[in-house]
Amino acid sequence: MTKPTAKEIKAMADVAGVPVSADVAARMANSIGPAFEGFAPVAGTLPFDLEPASYLLVQAAEVVK
Amino acid sequence: MSDESALMSLTSVAQAIAAKHLSSREVTRSCLDRIAKWQPRLNAFMAIEADEALAAADAADAALAKGRSGGALHGVPLAHKDMYYDAGKVVTCGSQIRRDFVATSTSTALQRLKDAGTVRLGSLQMVEFAYGPTGHNVHYGAVHNPWNVDHITGGSSSGSGSAVAARLTFAALGSDTGGSIRMPAHFCGVTGLKTTYGRISRAGAMPLSQSLDTVGPLAQSAEDCALLLGLMAGADAADPTAASAPVADYMAATRESIKDLTIGVPSAFYVDDLDPEVARILEETTAVLKREGANIVQVELPDQRQLTAACQLVLAVEAAAFHKRWLIERPQDYGAQVLMRLQNGLTIPGVSYLEAMRWRGPALSAYLTAAAGVDAVIAPVAPVAAPTLAESDVGNAPDAEAVIQRLTRFTRPINYLGLPSLAVPSGFTKAGLPVGMQLIGRPFDEAMLLRIGAGFQRATDFHTRVPAFA
Numbered sequence: 165m166t167k168p169t170a171k172e173i174k175a176m177a178d179v180a181g182v183p184v185s186a187d188v189a190a191r192m193a194n195s196i197g198p199a200f201e202g203f204a205p206v207a208g209t210l211p212f213d214l215e216p217a218s219y220l221l222v223q224a225a226e227v228v229k
Numbered sequence: 230m231s232d233e234s235a236l237m238s239l240t241s242v243a244q245a246i247a248a249k250h251l252s253s254r255e256v257t258r259s260c261l262d263r264i265a266k267w268q269p270r271l272n273a274f275m276a277i278e279a280d281e282a283l284a285a286a287d288a289a290d291a292a293l294a295k296g297r298s299g300g301a302l303h304g305v306p307l308a309h310k311d312m313y314y315d316a317g318k319v320v321t322c323g324s325q326i327r328r329d330f331v332a333t334s335t336s337t338a339l340q341r342l343k344d345a346g347t348v349r350l351g352s353l354q355m356v357e358f359a360y361g362p363t364g365h366n367v368h369y370g371a372v373h374n375p376w377n378v379d380h381i382t383g384g385s386s387s388g389s390g391s392a393v394a395a396r397l398t399f400a401a402l403g404s405d406t407g408g409s410i411r412m413p414a415h416f417c418g419v420t421g422l423k424t425t426y427g428r429i430s431r432a433g434a435m436p437l438s439q440s441l442d443t444v445g446p447l448a449q450s451a452e453d454c455a456l457l458l459g460l461m462a463g464a465d466a467a468d469p470t471a472a473s474a475p476v477a478d479y480m481a482a483t484r485e486s487i488k489d490l491t492i493g494v495p496s497a498f499y500v501d502d503l504d505p506e507v508a509r510i511l512e513e514t515t516a517v518l519k520r521e522g523a524n525i526v527q528v529e530l531p532d533q534r535q536l537t538a539a540c541q542l543v544l545a546v547e548a549a550a551f552h553k554r555w556l557i558e559r560p561q562d563y564g565a566q567v568l569m570r571l572q573n574g575l576t577i578p579g580v581s582y583l584e585a586m587r588w589r590g591p592a593l594s595a596y597l598t599a600a601a602g603v604d605a606v607i608a609p610v611a612p613v614a615a616p617t618l619a620e621s622d623v624g625n626a627p628d629a630e631a632v633i634q635r636l637t638r639f640t641r642p643i644n645y646l647g648l649p650s651l652a653v654p655s656g657f658t659k660a661g662l663p664v665g666m667q668l669i670g671r672p673f674d675e676a677m678l679l680r681i682g683a684g685f686q687r688a689t690d691f692h693t694r695v696p697a698f699a
Binding site for chain 2: 168172173176177180181182184188190191192193194196198199200201202203205206207208210214215216217218219220221222223226227
């Protein structure tokens, strides 16, 4: 998982239907980039059977305790 | 005399009204007097409804005279963050886009407080759509910190923090998606409770991120927060994510000793790069807790930086999804910073968002395992006391997100994990600015945090200090 470039961000914003200028795309790349970098150690490492709902199971287990 | 009842705690004033030692009108008048005095300086209120509040107070007094009590907060005047829908009232959400939005229903949290007998003073300022940690608002002006009006309140519950600190309201609802209750509690010197994800219904509260949003109170003390939580917590048919976990007797918890409880101080992350005064206050806080009988131990938590990043991915995508229509139709009506941060969410691939959501369970499990030997973890809310309004007014500058991330780096991991956290006033800097510490607990164990917070507040007076009107 790599930090997107301003050019990639511009393309993604266009696809999302909310076009942004090159200047705004550069600011966004600077803004959101660290989140991609921070999550990189986890991205692509999760086991196959893991669902988002596992969070609720872990939380509920605490209530049972 | 009129000014004095507004200085009472929520719990005390509710008891005084119930016992007819004070009337709701006297108390409401006292709050309105302070609001009139402080509002030009703080900009804490979005709307002040003096006449309606006094009429409601009179009705509450008349009901009490006839032996009819509305509940635990009968006749107590309160104001809340302007994002809780109240049928028939304008709810701006701090935005230009919703400047004239009139709610057609009432949020569950607010309704439960109304059912307890509260009187509405008006509504409180907030960051636009609750998306920002400083308290700036390009549409309605920044809210000012009553301890020094040149400094920020923190956000996004900026008006809630400022108004409770200045004793303009006995308590206020805030919301916490990335730190929005704990930041203003810390910067303004009040007690703020970020509840477990699902503990209080989100129905009728403006959404920002459905996976992270939590409802909670800001008030003078842990005891006051306990009273409010007990009234609001519990399942709600209108919000399927509101948990049916048993609601504890939070008030009883605040009366329990903290002797022999074990409180963990993280060995890393939350103690890194602290302002020296925040570091000093963390040490002093743990010393007080130790003196009160708690065991203080070091705890090694999993890497919190990844949690912060995951939180940012989830928040950005969910916020962008809520706002997509307005991002297309009304981009000019957003402030520059909020617009940029909402647009960020458009650029995160669906798979990345879902990876961040899938990791939440294992991340929570790893945290709970690491913290298994402690009753709570203590950490600073933020690495610094309140910066000035000028130095934190970053708009959409290239380093804006970096400034925001620095301020919220100790709060976001807790939102991602959905844990409860109680921010407690813990000291003051040499410049007279408050500093808060957060107690972080296990899911649905708010009672433990309120117990520790109340124990700390029995031994200290930081939560009772009131800023001077100088």
